[in-house]
Amino acid sequence: MDRLGSRCPLPGYSRPSVLICFLILATSFLMYPMLRTLSLQLHSAITGSYLSGTHSIVFVNCPNEQIARDIASFLWKGEIEEATEVLLLIKTKTSKVLMLSGFIRLVHPFEIPEVFSLPMDQGDVHYLKWLEEGMEED
Structure with missing residues (x-):
């Protein structure tokens, strides 16, 4: 057998x-x-470390600002929180994200600022070439 x-x-x-x-x-x-x-x-x-892929970002299209506000209300320290925030997009080399995060922690007013990065896997070839040419090499 x-x-x-x-x-x-x-x-x-x-x-x-x-x-x-x-x-x-x-x-x-x-x-x-x-x-x-x-x-x-x-x-x-x-x-005690963080592994890539543990958390996700969720983008939600809403028909109007009121619906977005209703969805965005959340519980923080026992109370309903509704804050106005401005999203800042910074394009940089992945190798510089750690240094950028350190700088943001120094100048940001929040105790723990929301800083994370997403790799650019695809995009318009002309834009990505322009972006690469505009960044200084160390």
Whole structure:
């Protein structure tokens, strides 16, 4: 009997059935997001570090400002918070994000300013070339 057949969990079958293999594969595929999330949380808890991909940014289109305000109201320190904020977009090299974050912490009035970056994976080739040419090299 071959190796695969000797490990078959079903009596009377010399090889695992295609259905069992499919079920194992489908279960693994369906559980991957949950297992990944749990492993990221466990790693962060043990090491005290942040892993890329743990958090997400959600962009929401709203038909008007009032709907946006209703959605944006949130609980902060036991009270409903509704703040006006201005979004500043800074385009820079990924290698300079850490230095930029340090500068922002020095000059920003919030105790913990909201600073994060998203990599530019795609875009207009002409714009990306213009952006690259406009940034100084260190």
